Amino acid sequence: MTKKNEGPARAPTIMDVAEAAAVSKSTVSLVLQGSTLIRDETAQRVRAEAQRLGYVYNRRAAELRRKSSNTIGVVINDLMNPFFAEVLVGIERCLVDAGHVVFMAHTHDNFERQQRVLQSMREHNAAGIVLCPAIGTPKTLPKEIQQWGIPLVIMVRSLGSGTYDFVGSQNAKGLATATRHLIERGHRRIAFLGGQSGVVYEERLEGYRQALTQARIAFDERLVVPESPTRAGGHAAMAALLERRTGATAAVCYNDISALGALAALGERGLRAGTDFALMGFDNVLDAAHSNPPLSTMDIHPGELGEQAAALLMKRMANPHLKRQTYLAEPELRLRQSG
Template structure:
């Protein structure tokens, strides 16, 4: 008869606690990344787990307590480097706190966004950070309330409501950029890119207020609506250059729109800064390295992501905390384009 096979016994949390001379609850706290355990004790527990070959089954622990350490992050447009930099800030803050980030791309589709949100609910997300897709109904935060999952809306406001929000002072930033162009002698100033939504309305309002303060009549033909991307920016600038009399400067809805506008200027043999003043919005890292370097409104995308993550963690820790609103203070970054 063949000898029976003896399998090694599974290593459990009890064995780790015994090896480290601590309680099971202390081991559990260490494995969950809790800051409540002293560093030297936590290190002893980790060494014991490594020595014994113990592997923490995080999913089983989540099922036992009907929660998770997973945070869902829904980004509307990953083709825009602004959102990549925002996401880096989000991940930096959440991972330092022991959370796992599950990112999904809504591709500017409200329908896809709903499916993604439902999936995150089914996976028991501990919280959700959402950059709303264009066309997202303002009622969405209220519709998600019965889920009991903390939500922070980022970048694009959904109007009045009780939800937490992290974004930028859009009106102030564009007003600042437009005022700079006025102060440097421009009178025919266009506003390029964007079509709809609260962020677009806020930025357009800043543009109009700066013109009004300088007693420059608002000319609706200088507002060139376009998709907020490179293609939209290129098309918007091409249309701008056909206006008679031709504008001499423009503020763009975002930096990606401005990059497209830079390309259109080059196609016409014009150079931003020398022949046409151009200012973007966001200050993505590529703005400093465009040709020429792009003047822009800096809203610190990475910091904004960290602040959004901090607001979500505060909501998770204390569900009854008052509504949190973070608005990044814009700063004008003047480079060679404007």
Template sequence: MPRSSPARPVTIHDVAAAAHVSKSTVSLVLNDSPLIPQDTAQRVRQAAAKLGYVYNRRASQLRGGSSNTIAVVINDLMNPFFAEILVGLERKLVDAGYTVLMAHTNEDVRRQDRVLQTMREQGAAGLLLCPAYGTPSSLPQQVRRWGIPMVVMVRTLGPGSYDFAGADNERGVFEATLHLLDAGHRRIGFLGGQTGIVLEQRLKGYKAALAARKVKPNPALMIASKPNREGGYDTMQALLKTKATAAICYNDVVAFGALAALGERGLRAGADFALVGFDNVLDAAHSNPPLSTVDVHPGQLGEHAAGFLLGRITDPSLARQVYIAEPTLRIRQSA
């Protein structure tokens, strides 16, 4: 018994013939062009649905040299701060008709380089980057040569003409430290953080507040660590040996680890020791006790970064766009 030939796939030519229009008209309709009259567009879509035609948008983008994919490269997805940024920017980008492709570098510059090359090969329409520690300041110029619009988030890469969305780290820590000083604390620690411009900015705010109240900085109270829970736990254990009565943490995740160390010692933040975090992630209001923190509105930061990228895609000649989130000190039970 002879075998039947496989069914021929339905093509754009078949849709054009069934709708009695040209191939270019079908293409315009399937790309949601406003140039085609509504009744013609409806006829084309009905013909495509009847024939079972499936539009390969990716193939069309490759033919046209464009893409509807935005690459988002995050340095530390284990930190909920970055996840909240991602939620904000994804909401903005999806509403604009883009698909978000996310990658995590885990603070590895070599991995970041591989990810960026892959995004370039995939023809990403734009790039949003939270740079890993050690990212060279030349990266924005390199990506510009690729012809890909980019917005840098959270960590500045130094002077340049690239678009940037971040927060006023120095001001936020200055206000938090001043709050503790005005509450009577004089031995205030700074916990967490290892390197980078963000740490430098936050330490600058910490030292400026001490200077404003004529308190000499004590290196023994500034303890570096990875900016995670384990780092917060370890640095708090070390700080408790110095007779400190309060601490500013590099971020909220470090503060959560510090809370655990206090609890293990039978101490309660707010009653026995004053503790302040940074970022105001969602869990901060629901920790035990609720964590005082510097709110830099991560969701809004993500939305601004996405808006900058959309603007840059639409008009590459725009002047440099910069958003610096104004910090808000959220006083809760821990301080």
């Protein structure tokens, strides 16, 4: 006798999981949403039964029913810079531990691309956004995003005064500290390499100038070499500085990635940082401790910066009426062989 074709097996439902785990449907839903309201023992039993049955939680459908989302948008301007990669790790670690899904986008410092990304996040009902603005971002953008009803944290690059939450570092203070360190080591001809425009660049350049003024050292424009804040930019800036024959014996760099490029330019000319020329970075990315020679820098703890951005965003999501939140990392001097 031929067995009748019974068709494909029925997919397990949330009710199947609830029955197998001997709990209610609402308990299963809370566990799969990552709620902390359910006891660990119960939550573990529910997850085990869901896995055994092959049940897949449809988070998107649940979000549509609740008219909410647990997706957080993170918009980074330059993932080629390891600083931002480390910041992103800190953001993701904090948000994922809290049960959120992170949707990351890279703008490559292109404002038009940034606008498309932000609009896409709005269309996908993002629960919040962390943004490191692209060059050229108008000061009105935070207010525009707030009008969408989406909590926002601006990170690293300030957009001036406003009501938005901000996470960054004390840029002027950090560069002043780095410059003073070189002055205390006897250097008088100190260059500023890398960076080109924007609030962060102006703040760090101002810190450099402040330290020179306090030491009664005249500011010399020939010692300031703007370049893209990249490894190639740092290489080009150092090469240009050496060609100018300014008598420079040391340099502070806009960031670590610029300093790593400057290190390479020195090496190509038979010069060694720390012996023939003193060099300081800014950020303290992981690569800084393992360059040749190891790079002295200002440490703003990139991973912790990301965690702070995530923490401020979650506070804003929980209470939209909070006063403006800010976190400014205080740079710490990390002395290694280069400076």
